[in-house]
Amino acid sequence: MSRSGVAELPVEGVLPALDGATGWLHSPPLTAEDLRGKVVLVEFWTYTCINWLRTLSYVRAWARRYRDHGLVVIGVHTPEFPFEVEPANVARAAAALDVDHPIALDDRYAVWRAFANHYWPAIYIADAEGRLRHHQFGEGDYERTERVVRHLLEEAGHPLPGDDLTAVTPAGLEVQADWDHLESPETYLGAERTERFASPGGVAMDRVRHYILPEYLRRRHWALVGPWIVERRASVLDGAQGRLVVRFQARDVHLVMAPRGAPVPFRVLLDGEPPGDAHGLDVDADGRGVLAEPRLHQLIRVPGAVADRVVEVVFLAPGAEAYVLTFG
Structure with a gap:
């Protein structure tokens, strides 16, 4: 066993080429020759994914600590939603999230397929x-x-920067989920993948329908109120005002959304009241926020005990595209 505390690692295959990338950020295209003699960590991500965001503190710290000791970290950005294909959106997200290691843009999923990743x-x-x-x-x-x-760096003869593991203190969106109390699953809001939709009459795909709340909204279920078009990937508000309501049990509530045109002001209510100190990063204590760019928005972070709650997002102008609710 090495100094790193890892037993011998089996060979799982050969590192695939990255030449399927459609572009690169923070680096010229990296080839096998560029990476020769380096330990390479490749992470597949997409910038709205809360599961990836909760890994970022660690991967970012490793990239910075070991980059002068033989490690190359490469983030392969393979988009999930249409707006994540745009390089400008990825670059803006990378800057906001302090991601400065090389990023391969994988808009066509070529690198994803080369790794047989899922x-x-x-x-x-x-x-x-x-x-x-x-x-x-x-x-x-x-x-x-x-x-x-550390084991692979040591195996390759690269010096290690000390014997300790990297100290990481996640903050904001990068804080680990409250797994002990998390009872709400990821919930997609487009017709293609949605589950537990509770508005009476179900989904009317690709046409405007005026939705209403059910008499009782069960936990893990969600509903729309007002004039919405439920498209394949998202629910899109078609009128001057509309609501998205979900009953959940979790510390955090996030919503991936994008404006279709001008910024959309919105307000978040928790059990019918302003969230106060339970407000997320993207709203104030009164629950007010603005949808101005396509990304994940943190609506709620409950500071105390987690319980069965209802969160309501009131959009105050048309054009909000709501893609997925995630929890933490």
């Missing part, structure tokens, strides 16, 4: 000879992943 986030680690030696699908197992990085 997940956001997913980490693949290759040794200095270009052999895949470890993978991690989804969040967690951060200590093990860093120990693998």
Whole structure:
């Protein structure tokens, strides 16, 4: 066993080429020759994914601590939603999230397919000879992943910057989920993948319908109120005002949304009242916020005990596109 505390790692394959990328941020295109002799950590991500966001503190810290000791971290941005295809949106998100390591733009899923990948986030680690030696699908197992990085650096003869693991203190969106109390699943709001839709009469796909609340909204269920068009990927507000309502049990509530045109003011209510100190990063204590760019918005972060609650998003102008609710 090495100093890193990792037993011998099996070879899982060969690091695929990255030449399917449609562009790069923070770096020229990286080839096998550029990466020769380096330990390479590749992470698949998409910038609205809360599961990826909760890995970012760790991957960012490793990229910075070990980059002068033989590690290259590459983020492969494979988009989930249409607006994530735009390089300008990815660049803006990377800057806002302080991501400065190389980013391969994978708009056509070519790199995704080369790795036979199926997940956001997913980490693949290759040794200095270009052999895949470890993978991690989804969040967690951060200590093990860093120990693998250290093991492969040591194996390749690169000096390690000390014997300790990297100290990481996530903040904001990057704080780990409250897994012990999280009872609400990811909920897509387009007709293609949605579940637990509670407005009476169900979804009328691709046409305007005036939706109403059910008499009782069960936990994990959601509803629309007002004139909405439920498209394949998103629910789109078609009138001057509309509401999205969900009953949840979690510490955090996030909503991926985009404006279709001008910015859209909105207000968040928790159990019918302003959220106060339970407001998220993207609204104030009165629950007021503005949808001005396509991204994930944190609506609620409950500071105390987690319980069964109802959150209501009131959009005050047309053009809001609501894609997915996520929780933490």
